[in-house]
Amino acid sequence: MTLKYLEVPTKDTRYTYSTGRIRGLEIQLLQETDLNRLREARGIEEAMQILGKITPYSESLKNISPEKFEKGLGEELRRTYQDLRSFCPHPELIDLFWLDYDFHNLKVLLKFHVQSQLPLNLVPPLEPQLSPAGTQDEEILKEAVREAEYSHLLPELGTLIQEALVLTEAHPHPQVLDSFIDRHLFEWLRMRIEEYHDFFLTHLIELQIDSFNIQSFLRIKLWEETNEKELLERVLVEKGTVEKKELVQLASQPKEALGDRLDKTDYGEPVKKALEELEKEESLFGLERFFDSYILEYTRRGHYITFGKEPLVNYILLKKQEIKLLRQILREKLGGPSRANSAEAFLNGG
Template sequence: MANDTKYAYAVARVRVLETRLLEKGQIDRMVEARNAQEALQVLGETVYGNAVAELEDVYQYEELLGGELGRAYQTVRSFYPEPALVDIFAAKYDVHNLKVLLKAHFLGIEPDETILSTGAGSIPLDSLKAMFREEDFRDLPPALRAAVEEIREAFVQEPDPQLIDIILDRALYEHIFAMAEKLPFLQELFTHKANLVNIKTFLRVKNLGRDWAFLEKVLLPGGDLDRDIFRELLDEPLEVFSDRLAMSPYAQVVEEGIREWQERQSLTRFEKLADDFLLHFVREKKHASFGPEPLVGYLMAKENELKLIRIIMVGKINRLPTEEIRERLRDVYV
């Protein structure tokens, strides 16, 4: 009973946080704004008001988004009874920071502080920086520690920054699946994510004319799409690939994504549909009273919301047509 009460309190807190998410009408008003300044003013009329008031100009919107992301993760950590669950979602920010720090380390320069993630990751940024100063990575999770050591050895032979991304992306999913071992809902979610990323990677690698040896290196672990599909169809027309996945859960994502890829050489539609697929997956489970589903839904909804704001602000700053911005927008959670 005590455990149920603990989770009931956490879910109740999540429900309150959900009420503070932006609604579709608020997003639509930002899209319809005449320019970036007006879009920011619309955002200032929402729960983001205090953060918007601190900005000196529209170009500082990334500072707002980064701060809001960090606050969201710190908030849920303050009340959720299973911190490890939050860490599963925070791991991607740890990996992002590791990529930035490793690339700076090998280039012999100071890392760009403006692109480092603060507050959202599970490993404090100062701790990561200390690991590099002391060249001691023992406190990293096993998969990430092994990846850093692999990169340090590989970079001596092949100083290619792409190696850092490839090895750490693979390690991230190994790390996530290890943490989610006893959480079927999260295993299913990240299996979908791995599949969708691997499909997108397949399209990019095929377009570059790279071979199976390269594709095999960059495919993520954890997906359940048969790798033979990617291997056998790498040299086949994309229509054959689309047909092969016609009975999979990703049929619409693949069909429409490939269509735009062929017409515009753009993966924008694919990325939007993939994000919508994942958001729909967690939204279907959001009403669970206990378990990880409500928290997972909120974290993904918050990240999605910040992505929507970024898409709108980038579009307005670059004076893209309203309809072009709208085409790129993901669904909203609420």
């Protein structure tokens, strides 16, 4: 991706103060040397000790045992969310970048609800572990799913839960629920971002939709379902730079047709490499990593803008990527399966 940073026209003076605050927070982002120290740690305890001495994790990980590191990372995300909202001139913009944690919590709660309702479920399912980083109170979400109490939720979320519960009665498979929730997340984000009439934000959500659609397309191909076209219609999201209808038209063709279709785009080579990775490892780890880097390359223009939304959004994505990398490192230190080697996680989009 080639970006002409010096030609970026944004100068939104409403973000003058917030951009100054962001420049201070950028200094606290972890460097590659910090991540390497964590990778070289001899175990989860040593890794947590190293991370616990670095600002701001020294506060978020306080009194967190090594095996509960997920709770500490969630706390850091929650702290970041509250901090950014406190000085952003449009706090609702921050909310958009934390909605994925609400939707993650909904997935967890709905799956728990479905499992607990199974007639042959002799062993009670484990209590769901929710992310504390969402914009919605965890107890309110639990009550909404368990008791159908939606009065304290955003109306859109209440409607989504009702529709999801109806769907799970007919299709209890977790993959169906995941795709339903994910699609609604992107549709909601797209609708909200369009209200800003901001090219930078609009193109960002287009790139995120591309990432979701292309990875979902390849996962569905691996399922080898007879109703592949129907699944693509139901799962894929409109208004990426690659049109949904073009992907749906590839339903009856071999998965390699996707690489040919995208050959003249920035996605062509990464998709072809992903197809090779699929054959060898049944993994999309490389493609996911490409999209993470590609989208961050787009938002990196925030480094070159004096004031505006771009520096804020760029910091948010860098921070979330940092947490994602920390989660991967700490999971490996704890002895869990690596993402690249987990076929089950891949097939479920996890």
